[in-house]
Amino acid sequence: MHVYGFSTGALALGDFNRALEMLKGRDLKAVELSALRDHELPALADSADSLQLDQFSYVSVHAPSRFSNLSEAEASRYLSVFVRKGWPVVMHPDAIRDPSHWKGFGSLLSIENMDKRKPAGRTPAELALWFDEYPEASFCLDLAHARQVDPSMAMAHDLITRFGDRLRQIHLSELDSKSKHRPLSRSTVLALEGVAARLPRVAVIIESMVDEPELDLEVEMARIALEG
């Protein structure tokens, strides 16, 4: 069985405390602390030691998707706080400008496959370049991104075949045509038939933008999609 949880960014954008409050007491063992916008990163790093994360057996951090307020070096320093705690850092490959800043993260650097808007990191061939750069890096499979790039799901199968042994966590949501993360629907359940059985048991981070009353149903939909 997978371990399920949410991205704090999906629940409350940069307000990770509020998101953790929403998750408190629920039967969820995974969480991804989101600092998708770089200005959110310093506060998250400062709070790393004081966050109430006892209920979670898996914690990861989502690195900023681009660096505008912080330099890449500064961001790397903030994120190394989490690496020292043994938490994987999920990285969008197109955000990396100077690969040397991330070499020291080892297998805790988790490279995510990208959606169709991005210029790199979308397909197995594009991702392979990054894993050549970071041979130890792990893989974060975003199933919604993979489905958007190839709705037939053939590419998702290919990603699992090529990088399944590196897989550390899964991102799950449903994307609309504007690439917005939407709640899971029956359509995702149907699309993941066949793919789900090939996934190793890892943490599943739900990225759907849902409000609190929808949270339990969203987890239920994720379980149905991946475990039937």
Next chain:
Amino acid sequence: MDEIREERLQCPECGERQFEGPATFEPNAQLACAACGHHFTPEETIGPRVVHEGLEEAKRRADELIRKTLPGAKIAGVGRTPKSTPDRPTPHRSGFLRVAHLSPGQSWPTPICNRYLVPLAVCFRSIFDTLGLVRRTAIPEATALHALRTRCSQTWEHIEACREDSATERANIEEILASKRLVPPDTALVIFGSLARDEWSGGSDVDWTLLVDGEARQEHLSVSQDISLALKEAKYREPGPGGVFGGVCFSHELIHQIGGDADSNRNTTRRILLLIESTVVGPNEDVRERVIRQVLKRYVEDDYEYRISERKPYIPRFFLNDVVRYWRMMAVDFAAKRRDRSGDKWAIRNFKLRMSRKLLFVAGLCMALSCRLRPSAVLQQEFDSDEQFCSAMIDHLNDLIAKTPIEILAQLCLDFDADEAANDIFSSYDAFLGVLRGSDSRDRLEELIQAEEALSDPTFKRARQIARDYQRGLTKLFFKTDQTDGGLTDMAQRYGVF
């Protein structure tokens, strides 16, 4: 969300606890109790505990959206739709909006207004959805019909009962869809027929389509099959056997295939019914509106020759001709179905053709004529560009599309003080719905196959009389109410007949 308390509105008459958050909620809408029909006064509904707290949250959400999408815009409070000026075309929605003053250099092109001026009703709706507050739904008063009812001293109880039942059934279907998450992004479950027209009677079937306005996905078919199954399990009657409803429909065909060989009977039916009698049940309401506005844009822009000399409110010919064509097509198909199906359900189809199907045509005709006879204030302005004028025409038609056919017709009766005609029209329509709601009378009409048998059957004879009364009322309305030059009769003869 903390600012909103889960207060329920309590009816002072019957004590029923409910919340005033139906899908069509407007802060100023008149509401009626879902249980006993008591009409709440504004003081009873817009109480400080419920709406004012909700209003703050709605404002906050609107502000968030505006800030996110229009950086630098200065939020200026709640207001009405901004006035149109030559350099600032009017946004398409009317009513309460969260108004933002834009920074220098930012402008008000229509798409921006559509997207960023957030009607508070939309915010309210999302809040209610979020909190799961909508259970028993208080029903907003159908204003034009309500006014007519008072003027004609009538109750039209079947119309009212069907409206309430429709709201209940739609809420029920919404719950089914939500519990199974059956509607994917970029799609919407669009309902047609009596359920969309607020004319649900016990024996109605549910005509629906999964409207896709986005990427084509192979899962759409399976999802539509799941929807079909879920509705069947909930004991809803399936759509008719024609294949028009009960599956997937793509926006592309509705928008691009108007006229010509590619415009099949099925496509025309879906398009016209989308415009005249449709509503969304479940999420992604914007999908339907997006498609409708695109279709309207086709109608209006392709009427170029009628606005080439001056930009004045005119009868949209392309749209009207499509409506007329659909009405005649229905009548022809009635004969074809009778032959193909060996008379099966002939009598009830005949009754519906003369009543509810005719209502669709009449509503479409009213919509077209209203552009000239009762144009909105916005449509009567001077326009600097063709784009602004087309946009105003689309807005005018789109506002009417938001109403049910009965409401559109009721509004025309009110506009022309046609109380006598209205009495005939709505009393007969009420009787029509009464026949459909009565299981014996409906069953009897469904059984009748042969015309000879039907003509001597008391139920069918009654149905024919109701249809004649209805026609008499319509004739009065369109041909005897306003016979001035350029008036209703003149327009109906010129555009409805020739």
